[in-house]
Amino acid sequence: MKARVIPVVLYNGQVVVKSIQYDKHRNIGHPVNVVRVYNAREVDELIFLDISATINNRLPNYELLRDIADECFMPLTVGGGIKSLDDVRHFLLAGADKVCLNSSAVSNPSLIRAASERFGNQCIVASIDVIKSTNGKYCVYNYVTQTSSELEPAAWARELETLGAGELFLNSVDNDGMMNGYDEDLIRLICESVSIPVIVAGGASCLDDFATAIKCGASAVGAASIFHFTEHTPIEAKRHMAQLGIATRL
Amino acid sequence: MICIVDYGMGNIRSVSRAFEAIGEDSVVTQDPEVILSSHAVVLPGVGAFGDAMANLKGLKLVDVLRESILEQKKPFLGICLGMQLLASVGYEHGKHDGLNVVDSQVVKLSNAETIRIPHVGWNEVNVRAGSQPFNGIDQNPNFYFVHSYCMTGVSEELITATCTYGSEFVVALHLNNVIAVQFHPEKSQKSGLQLLRNFVDFSNQFSKHLTQC
Secondary structure (H helix, E strand, O other): OOOEEEEEEEEOOOOEEEEEOOEEEEEEEOHHHHHHHHHHOOOOOEEEEEOOOOOOOOOOOHHHHHHHHOOOOOOEEEEOOOOOHHHHHHHHHOOOOEEEEOHHHHHOOHHHHHHHHHHOHHHEEEEEEEEEOOOOOEEEEEOOOOEEOOOOHHHHHHHHHHHOOOEEEEEEOOOOOOOOOOOHHHHHHHHHHOOOOEEEEOOOOOHHHHHHHHHOOOOEEEEOHHHHHOOOOHHHHHHHHHHOOOOOOO | OEEEEOOOOOOHHHHHHHHHHOOOOEEEEOOHHHHHHOOEEEEOOOOOHHHHHHHHHHOOOHHHHHHHHHHOOOOEEEEOHHHHOOEEEEOOOOOEEOOOOEEEEEEEOOOOOOOOOOEEEEEEOEEOOOOHHHOOOOOOOEEEEEEOEEEEOOOHHHEEEEEEEOEEEEEEEEEOOEEEEOOOHHHOHHHHHHHHHHHHHHHHHHHHHHHHO
16 A cells, blocks of 8 residues: 555635644645646646635535546635535546545534535545644644634544544645745654544645654655645655655655 | 446446446446347446445345346446355355356455554465466556455356455456455546556457357
């Protein structure tokens, strides 16, 4: 099994952006162009998230999704604004291979179960945003209300697995866009709590960080800033990981 | 014209888009007439075995697919769930009859307690020498997998490739006009598109061969 390197593309309804700690968005470019570049670079997989659909109560842009999917000859995970089983179906029909549910999983956990039963758990990715509270305790973060919730991340991860999620997408809000490394303790905590694959994101700054995250138990590493703002490419990341003894697709 | 069977199970659009990318016309259909008059049949799909068979039955496609494969001997490509459905029986959430084209069973990946399930991501495929759909592809290519179940009990001479995840299992087979793969060529970048091209070549040669007979 190869460790995957997955660029994470955030879309704000108009352009691709990159956030710092889920705030301060920087403009990256047109979504179709960004996706086309990653396809040409033969990345392992792509995660495309519409980060403003739920916040603005906006319907997902299916036309854009189809345009993006048409450029992807690698697996595409899409999220943002999914509220119902019908939304999941429309995302899959538009060309998504997997859908990513975050706030709707919290507000309506039965949606994870229903979607997994209807479409198979392999296409249901549950996303968990985690923030460290002032007393150092990890909490599940609600990016819509921008508040931390009562949910404990490891327990929530296990619950999502039980409900039928096929993969987890774990984000560290504190490390997002900071480019100072992944939160290794958080990765270990979640990866030890579940037996489904975990994709981690938040904080990758250098090529060594990817290998570290995999060694902490992650099945795949997601990253945005390092690919948007530095010279590093996903293939370079994988070559470096291979040198450190981690199997990657080269 | 290649027909891609749409039975409500998954990423049909990705498959038709991949054929488009290699310059091959295809039609997405659930119409028995279109399937029976096509030049080759592709059965894609992701999801659960039982639901898939129920959908095929609901669309009255079980006998149509069997006729196209076994009697018309149309070139056939099964992808992922489309490979598994060729089995005699599937054991995902209960016991379900398959299309019964390949004498085999579909079971959960073994050693499930030691590996993360589903098997999602890229894995190396061990291709057996001279296997048709892998012409022009690296010796040990990487393909993209998304599944929790696999085919077992497949007769040794039909196996064209295996993969190891937890234990070794069959990921490609070839039986006369039938080619089937457990991974997703439509999502496996260059190697995947090459495999689809090889299937197109195979179907052209096979049809020519049938006409000559």
